[in-house]
Amino acid sequence: MKHKISKLPELAKLANYSLLDNLTADPDATETGHDHQPREVFSGHYVPVLPTPLPEPEYISHSKVLFEELGFDDKLALDPDFIQLFSGDVTNLPAGMRKIGWATGYALSIYGTEYIQQCPFRTGNGYGDGRAISVLELVANNKRWEMQLKGAGCTPYCRGGDGRAVLRSSVREFLAQEHMYALGINTSRSLSLFVSKTECIDRPWYFEDSRSHDPETMVSNPVAISTRVAPSFLRVGQLELFARRARTMEHENALNELEQIVEHLITREYQDIAAQSPIPPRLTPDKILLLATEFRERLTSLVANWLRVGFCQGNFNSDNCAAGGYTLDYGPFGFCELFEPTYQPWTGGGRHFSFLNQPFAAETNFKMFCRSLEPLLQTQPEASEKLADIGDGFKAVMQQKLEKMWTEKLGLTAYNSDLLINLLQLMVNTKVDFNMFFRKLSHVPQHVSALEKSFYMPASEELQQQWTEWLQTWRALVNAQDNAEKLSEQMKQVNPKYTWREWLVVPAYQAAAKGNYQLINELQQVLNNPYDEQSKEIEDKYYQLRPETFFGMGGVSHYSCSS
Ligand SMILES: Nc1ncnc2c1ncn2[C@@H]1O[C@H](COP(=O)(O)OP(=O)(O)OP(=O)(O)O)[C@@H](O)[C@H]1O
Numbered sequence: 001m002k003h004k005i006s007k008l009p010e011l012a013k014l015a016n017y018s019l020l021d022n023l024t025a026d027p028d029a030t031e032t033g034h035d036h037q038p039r040e041v042f043s044g045h046y047v048p049v050l051p052t053p054l055p056e057p058e059y060i061s062h063s064k065v066l067f068e069e070l071g072f073d074d075k076l077a078l079d080p081d082f083i084q085l086f087s088g089d090v091t092n093l094p095a096g097m098r099k100i101g102w103a104t105g106y107a108l109s110i111y112g113t114e115y116i117q118q119c120p121f122r123t124g125n126g127y128g129d130g131r132a133i134s135v136l137e138l139v140a141n142n143k144r145w146e147m148q149l150k151g152a153g154c155t156p157y158c159r160g161g162d163g164r165a166v167l168r169s170s171v172r173e174f175l176a177q178e179h180m181y182a183l184g185i186n187t188s189r190s191l192s193l194f195v196s197k198t199e200c201i202d203r204p205w206y207f208e209d210s211r212s213h214d215p216e217t218m219v220s221n222p223v224a225i226s227t228r229v230a231p232s233f234l235r236v237g238q239l240e241l242f243a244r245r246a247r248t249m250e251h252e253n254a255l256n257e258l259e260q261i262v263e264h265l266i267t268r269e270y271q272d273i274a275a276q277s278p279i280p281p282r283l284t285p286d287k288i289l290l291l292a293t294e295f296r297e298r299l300t301s302l303v304a305n306w307l308r309v310g311f312c313q314g315n316f317n318s319d320n321c322a323a324g325g326y327t328l329d330y331g332p333f334g335f336c337e338l339f340e341p342t343y344q345p346w347t348g349g350g351r352h353f354s355f356l357n358q359p360f361a362a363e364t365n366f367k368m369f370c371r372s373l374e375p376l377l378q379t380q381p382e383a384s385e386k387l388a389d390i391g392d393g394f395k396a397v398m399q400q401k402l403e404k405m406w407t408e409k410l411g412l413t414a415y416n417s418d419l420l421i422n423l424l425q426l427m428v429n430t431k432v433d434f435n436m437f438f439r440k441l442s443h444v445p446q447h448v449s450a451l452e453k454s455f456y457m458p459a460s461e462e463l464q465q466q467w468t469e470w471l472q473t474w475r476a477l478v479n480a481q482d483n484a485e486k487l488s489e490q491m492k493q494v495n496p497k498y499t500w501r502e503w504l505v506v507p508a509y510q511a512a513a514k515g516n517y518q519l520i521n522e523l524q525q526v527l528n529n530p531y532d533e534q535s536k537e538i539e540d541k542y543y544q545l546r547p548e549t550f551f552g553m554g555g556v557s558h559y560s561c562s563s
């Protein structure tokens, strides 16, 4: 059996900090990392920052799946040195590990409009990782990972915030990342979750059983640190920040810094492109075009997958769009239960980030990504034009990916737009549960009655008739008569049975605030195996329609605060 890492000094041997070696730091940063007040950062990729440890941290959970992948023994999660590090104390680390963390700046554009208003200095120089601090980069099983504490205290980008994350949002992020991974969707991953036994902070939140749209009160919740893991945490907003500076020549090194960050993105997230020719030689126009094409490929696949499982990211701005093409920022997200094309759980998100609008939101982020590469092709008109074509090509690639997704979801061999549109219309008219409906359909039923468990209301006779017709057409197209078993197996692999249901997650974070973590463990188990049939007990509890009482309930059906 392969040796597994169970102590921090062994883990330290895997440490490998490409970021700190290759990229420029903010020249105004202090070496000590005592840099916790909002301030402008004018250049450089990162600021060294000392995380603020959780007082009296307590272990809640870790991802066994990710531990396995990294070669970590489960015992490591309870090792006092491990707990110390991943609850924010980097002062006492073994040799090989740096006793400092780092935070990065990024820009924000909302639906294609560049913003600086969110920055306290109205320049954009004070926006970035306000409460996320990376503490480690390592190479495990030939893969490079960056480990980032979320809620580890203030950074220069904290904008007057407290730098903390409450337990509620940390539990959600911790569970959701691994759930998405289990659903087969690219995402940042969860390593561990620790809570403070003594520190609490207030956030705007809802009264119990609230029907209010906006939070009515401040609610105290323990602070927590979840550690997320990804090949990098580079966002479209990051490139955007450097491109804005390059465009206006804000400082003499601005274009060079943009080039560096793009090279860094390629090294960290696009190894196939990096392998084509080592960097340096410096970034070539060909590489830039390959990067744009590959990101387009990943982003369109990602969003098609989101739609496949009913996921709504909620706030798909450029600063929440990972340049590696994976899901990032599990704050205002939600999973569509009752199917509504404009489902959006975050009250601040508006329709443009709603469920079926996500392909357009992605396109806007992609255009910003391309725009951020343009300054690097200033002297290359031909390559510039190609880049514009890649941007314009987004729609067609997105459409292809969506068609493929719906085709697979319906078990068809070819896309059938009439069939799909009729179905979506019927789903809306009948008020069906998105994921439960597709799972029931994956059993290749003969009669509508087998789908009815996924309906939130009894279907009228007229609707029943329409369903019967739709089902007949579908069954004929998938050749259900001769093919049911194989088809069912295939469809179940893309139509999950167990997906995130907010009303089943709420009790888990509520119990956790009282020191009981059992429901979190149970949810991990259920959500980590979304395509499997699980026990009858689990089915009765988790494969259920949202009870009526949770509709319109603040904090369950919608939320305004995600931090
Ligand atoms: N409590 C806080 N203290 C300091 N900064 C914060 C706090 N909450 C959010 N921010 C910062 O505000 C910005 C917007 O917040 P948003 O909710 O998108 O991010 P987040 O959930 O903290 O971060 P991420 O995108 O890293 O998952 C981010 O740059 C974030 O770092």
Ligand SMILES: [Mg+2]
Pocket (backbone or CB within 6 Å): 319, 320, 329
């Ligand atoms: Mg964010």
